[in-house]
Amino acid sequence: MTAPVVELDKITVTYGGRLFRGEGFQAVKGISLAIAPGETVGLVGESGSGKTTLGRVCLGLQPPSAGHMRFGGAPFGRLRARRGQLSVVLQHPEWALNPRLSCGTSIEEPLMILGVGAEERRARGTEMLEAVGLGASFADRYPGQLSGGQRQRVAIARALITEPRFIVFDEAVSALDVSVQAQVLNLIRELQDQHGFGALFISHDLAATRYICHRIAVMYHGAFVEVADAARFYGVPEHPYSRKLMEAIG
Numbered sequence: 001m002t003a004p005v006v007e008l009d010k011i012t013v014t015y016g017g018r019l020f021r022g023e024g025f026q027a028v029k030g031i032s033l034a035i036a037p038g039e040t041v042g043l044v045g046e047s048g049s050g051k052t053t054l055g056r057v058c059l060g061l062q063p064p065s066a067g068h069m070r071f072g073g074a075p076f077g078r079l080r081a082r083r084g085q086l087s088v089v090l091q092h093p094e095w096a097l098n099p100r101l102s103c104g105t106s107i108e109e110p111l112m113i114l115g116v117g118a119e120e121r122r123a124r125g126t127e128m129l130e131a132v133g134l135g136a137s138f139a140d141r142y143p144g145q146l147s148g149g150q151r152q153r154v155a156i157a158r159a160l161i162t163e164p165r166f167i168v169f170d171e172a173v174s175a176l177d178v179s180v181q182a183q184v185l186n187l188i189r190e191l192q193d194q195h196g197f198g199a200l201f202i203s204h205d206l207a208a209t210r211y212i213c214h215r216i217a218v219m220y221h222g223a224f225v226e227v228a229d230a231a232r233f234y235g236v237p238e239h240p241y242s243r244k245l246m247e248a249i250g
């Protein structure tokens with residue numbers, strides 16, 4: 001069996017706590033989860049339940065206050081050593097894309113940081129523009145000249161160009177209208193089939209997660225109340241809180 005790409009073991013995150021003074025606020029409470037290569041786990045739950053915090057832990061951006069994590073079967077190690085292996089796609093691509101950089105440059109930039117030469121960068125950038133369905137002509141356009149859906153495709157191309165082993169999508173399609181959402185979700189699914197990355201798909205939208213997630217984890221006040229295969233979950237969610245979320249989407 002292949003090792004999970006990301007493995008969380010009883011992860012707790014406390015904000016604002018000081019040693020010997022005050023308790024702090026536990027945003028994540030003892031969460032364990034393993035995500036396999038090629039698997040997408042949907043992380044759903046109400047605002048403030050700790051989804052983004054857990055995503056940041058997976059990316060090595062938020063040190064847990066307790067618990068352990070492994071990456072590809074090995075200790076997580078230093079973030080520097082993980083460069084290019086982890087990516088994130090956020091809700092607002094404008095946060096990931098510098099408005100003053102052409103889309104081509106934005107997409108290639110992560111390769112520049114890894115020291116890849118100009119010619120190869122350009123070639124792979126063009127390849128990624130094709131892969132996300134935009135085409136090479138978009139390389140010279142600027143984010144301000146694109147629609148929201150096109151910008152999100154550029155952000156996805158940028159996130160994927162280093163061939164990461166794991167990607168966090170944090171409300172990545174929430175700002176898009178429903179038909180554009182479906183296109184971007186299909187794109188993510190296709191790219192995952194080709195590249196085999198593991199993914200954490202954070203969303204408060206149970207209809208979007210249904211589209212691309214293999215498993216669903218329901219978070220409530222920092223803890224998982226249910227983790228289930230998507231097919232089972234969307235048939236009959238076990239936990240009353242999950243059922244409430246399902247009823248909300250009708």
Ligand SMILES: Nc1ncnc2c1ncn2[C@@H]1O[C@H](COP(=O)(O)OP(=O)(O)OP(=O)(O)O)[C@@H](O)[C@H]1O
Pocket residue numbers: 015016025027045046047048049050051052053054204
């Ligand atoms: N840097 C921080 N310092 C202190 N508290 C924080 C910090 N970041 C988040 N929190 C708190 O931790 C809790 C979980 O926040 P988080 O952003 O993980 O929630 P979320 O599930 O992603 O919510 P949303 O759906 O609104 O994005 C919230 O109560 C939030 O106010």
Ligand SMILES: [Mg+2]
Pocket residue numbers: 051052053
């Ligand atoms: Mg969030």
